[in-house]
Amino acid sequence: MAKYLLLKHYRGAPAAVNDVPMDQWTPEEISAHIQYMNDFAARLEKSGEFVDGQALAPEGAWVRYDGEGRPPVTDGPFAETKDLIAGWMVIDVDSYERAVELAGELSAAPGAGGKPIHEWLEVRPFLAAPPTIAE
Amino acid sequence: MDEVLLRSLTPTVLGILVRRGADFAAAEDAVQDALLEAARVWPADPPRDAKSWLVTVAWRKFLDQVRADAARRRRENRVEEEPAPGPAPAVDDTLQLYFLCAHPSLTPSSAVALTLRAVGGLTTRQIAQAYLVPEATMAQRISRAKRTVSGVRFDQPGDVATVLRVLYLVFNEGYSGDIDLAAEAIRLTRQLAAQVDHPEVAGLLALMLLHHARRATRTAPDGSLVPLAAQDRGRWDTELIAEGVRILQAALARDRLGEFQAQAAIAALHADAPTAEETDWVQIVEWYDELARLTDSPIVRLNRAVALGEADGPRAGLAALAALDTALPRHTAVAAYLHERDGDLVTAARLYAEAAGKAPSLAERDYLTRQAARLNALHRH
Numbered sequence: 001m002a003k004y005l006l007l008k009h010y011r012g013a014p015a016a017v018n019d020v021p022m023d024q025w026t027p028e029e030i031s032a033h034i035q036y037m038n039d040f041a042a043r044l045e046k047s048g049e050f051v052d053g054q055a056l057a058p059e060g061a062w063v064r065y066d067g068e069g070r071p072p073v074t075d076g077p078f079a080e081t082k083d084l085i086a087g088w089m090v091i092d093v094d095s096y097e098r099a100v101e102l103a104g105e106l107s108a109a110p111g112a113g114g115k116p117i118h119e120w121l122e123v124r125p126f127l128a129a130p131p132t133i134a135e
Numbered sequence: 136m137d138e139v140l141l142r143s144l145t146p147t148v149l150g151i152l153v154r155r156g157a158d159f160a161a162a163e164d165a166v167q168d169a170l171l172e173a174a175r176v177w178p179a180d181p182p183r184d185a186k187s188w189l190v191t192v193a194w195r196k197f198l199d200q201v202r203a204d205a206a207r208r209r210r211e212n213r214v215e216e217e218p219a220p221g222p223a224p225a226v227d228d229t230l231q232l233y234f235l236c237a238h239p240s241l242t243p244s245s246a247v248a249l250t251l252r253a254v255g256g257l258t259t260r261q262i263a264q265a266y267l268v269p270e271a272t273m274a275q276r277i278s279r280a281k282r283t284v285s286g287v288r289f290d291q292p293g294d295v296a297t298v299l300r301v302l303y304l305v306f307n308e309g310y311s312g313d314i315d316l317a318a319e320a321i322r323l324t325r326q327l328a329a330q331v332d333h334p335e336v337a338g339l340l341a342l343m344l345l346h347h348a349r350r351a352t353r354t355a356p357d358g359s360l361v362p363l364a365a366q367d368r369g370r371w372d373t374e375l376i377a378e379g380v381r382i383l384q385a386a387l388a389r390d391r392l393g394e395f396q397a398q399a400a401i402a403a404l405h406a407d408a409p410t411a412e413e414t415d416w417v418q419i420v421e422w423y424d425e426l427a428r429l430t431d432s433p434i435v436r437l438n439r440a441v442a443l444g445e446a447d448g449p450r451a452g453l454a455a456l457a458a459l460d461t462a463l464p465r466h467t468a469v470a471a472y473l474h475e476r477d478g479d480l481v482t483a484a485r486l487y488a489e490a491a492g493k494a495p496s497l498a499e500r501d502y503l504t505r506q507a508a509r510l511n512a513l514h515r516h
Contacts, residue, residue, distance in 0.1 A: 023488040023507035030505050035357060055500075058492050 003051065003092050004099040006106060007122035010058050012083025017118030018111045025112045036109045044091060044102070055087035090126075099123055139322065141173055141185065142256030146326075148189045149253060150228025153289055157197050159235065160281040163253050165197035170256055172196075229254070230330040234293025237301040238284050245280035246301045252277055254326075255319055264312025295331060299339050299395065302327070306343050317347055337386035338396030344379035345402035348372040360502040364411035376406045397426045416446035433463055441469055449476035467493055468503055475510065484510035 022030060044050035061076025078084065089106070093099050103121045111117035145166060152162035169192040173185075182188035236250040248266075251257045257265075263273035306320035324340045352366040383399045401422045408414040423439035426432075436459055444452020452473045459466065471486035487507035494500035 021488075022504050023484070023491070024511055025508050026512050027505045027508050030501070030508055031357060031359070034359070034501055038358070055497050057495075 001092050001094060002096070002099075002128065003090060003126035004096075005122075005124045005126065006089045006091065006099075006103050007124065008086045008088065008119070009122070010084040010086040013120040013122070016111075016120060018113070018115050019117075020112035022111075029110065029112060029114055032110050032114060037106075040106055040109070041089070044089075049091050049093050049098075049102070051090035051092050053087070053089040056085055058084060058086070096125070099125075138174070141170065141177075143322070143326065144186050144189055145170065145256030146229040146232045146254045147186065147227055148193055150232060151190050152193055152197060154228065155194070157194075158285065159289065160278075160285055161197055161200055162193070163281060165193045165200060166256075167252065167258070168196045169193035171258070227330070228289070229326065231289055231293075233298045233327055233330075234291075235284055235287060235289065236280075237298040238287055238293065239297055240283050240287075241280055243301070243304055245276055245283065246297075247304050248273060248276050249280040249284075250301050250323070251305065251319070255323055257314060257319070261312055261314045265309045265314050265316050267310050295333050295336060298327065299335060303339060303395075306346075317343070317350070321347060334386040334389045334391045335393040335395050337382050338393055338399050341379040341383035341386065342395050342399035342402055344375045344382070345399060345406050348375035348379065348406065354498075358498070359505070360498050362502075363405060368409065371406065376403075379403065380406070392425065392429070394426060394429045397422050397429060401426075414445070416442055420446050433459060437463055437466060437469055441472070444473045444476060449473045453477065464493075464495060465490070468499075471503070471506065475506075480510045480514060484514065 022033075025033075041050060041053055059077055061074045061078070063072050063074050066073040091099060091102060093102065100123060103123045107119050107121050108116040109119070111119075148169070149162055149166045152165060153159055157165070166189070169189050172192055173189060232254050233250070236253050237246045241249065244266075248262055251262050251265075252259065259274050259277060260270050262277075263270040266273070268276075302320050302324050305323070306317050309316040321340070321343050324336070324343060328336045328340050348371050349363075349366060351372070352368075352370050353361055355361055379399065380403050383396065383403055386396050387400070401419055404415050404419050404422070419442045420439060423435060423442055426435045427439060436455070440452050440455035440459065443455050453470070456466070456470060456473060461467070467486055468490035471483050471490050474480075474486060475483035484507050487503050487510065491500050491503035491507060494503055
């Protein structure tokens with residue numbers, strides 16, 4: 001088994017095929033999209049492949065240490081050009097091929113006109129713990 | 136005996152152990168162990184007297200633990216001289232436990248966790264599930280909280296207000312595990328109301344009951360939020376509403392107004408309206424004025440702007456909103472709503488979309504995005 005992170009972007013990913021902002025969809029199309037995402041997560045829970053999924057607010061800040069006794073420096077809100085993560089799903093699957101297959105399904109979630117968004121998702125393997133037998 | 140009844144004995148049993156001289160942290164562990172054993176043993180072999188069973192088993196667990204510690208520290212003799220457990224004292228220390236678990240030296244998250252375990256009798260695993268953190272994290276949070284209050288004297292009265300804040304948090308936040316936190320908060324507040332005669336305790340209980348009465352109608356079957364005006368009022372729980380109103384009226388009659396009574400009064404006015412259109416917004420604005428006087432909270436003023444928008448028209452609401460900091464949570468969502476009521480659908484749609492980007496929860500974000508989509512769709516036709 002290997003864990004993969006499926007990353008969804010607010011911006012920074014290549015443009016989707018059906019690239020219409022959500023507030024320009026109909027309310028029914030939004031409901032259909034949310035239903036698809038919920039069903040997808042529920043199906044992965046049933047198949048024993050779901051680990052975690054969370055959504056992130058678009059607002060945030062950069063933060064760094066600024067030396068002994070000083071408060072951390074913050075810089076925000078993010079510049080318009082920053083790559084912006086919208087959320088993630090962690091899956092635990094048997095192969096890279098399975099991870100790609102699932103990311104493809106997730107990317108097929110319906111958007112404007114009820115048609116698949118074809119959104120680009122980032123698939124990233126976790127660095128695993130070292131195996132017991134190494135030689 | 137069901138699980139909730141079993142758990143309701145937790146603070147009494149814990150109080151008895153502490154009265155007998157057990158320190159709070161060790162006694163709390165012992166009670167938790169006894170509860171786990173009860174859950175295992177009772178289904179097949181129910182005790183005649185649940186409370187004495189729990190006291191006996193918890194005391195034995197406590198002694199086992201002390202002896203194990205003592206053996207390590209070679210202090211066996213002193214422990215052997217501890218008095219045998221006598222009859223349970225008549226005083227109920229439940230109230231003291233509430234104070235201890237909500238002690239001002241605890242952070243809100245620690246106070247919530249400790250209250251749910253030591254007063255509510257929930258297991259660490261159940262609490263961890265409710266707040267979506269690993270069990271080991273929650274165990275650490277609880278044991279640190281117990282260390283923090285270890286020096287606090289058990290017999291000193293605390294501040295009811297701190298307890299109420301903790302119970303309010305339990306009611307208002309948290310996710311689902313196998314425990315219904317809202318119902319648990321109501322149970323703990325009822326238990327507190329039985330211990331202490333205080334109009335704000337009654338006010339909080341009334342507030343919880345009145346909100347809980349609407350719970351089934353707050354979300355659609357697909358999980359999306361249903362705003363108050365669109366809820367199916369026929370499905371509100373009239374028994375809970377009647378109880379909430381009764382408790383609130385008795386509290387208000389004592390003429391010691393506090394923020395929970397004022398919030399409950401607003402909830403009661405909503406519960407009282409047969410349709411959204413019949414809501415007595417003028418009275419609700421007056422209650423928000425009372426609340427603003429009591430709390431000086433900008434959130435209250437934001438809610439007041441919404442109520443004013445209903446009572447005196449959206450322009451009045453927008454004027455009140457203009458006086459508030461735009462960085463307030465939900466400021467943009469309120470602006471969107473008031474602009475929609477005012478007939479400016481283009482501005483409203485833009486603000487709904489903007490508010491969706493600032494929403495603090497997924498459900499709210501989806502709701503606001505839908506509102507924007509609904510107005511944009513109208514505009515296209």
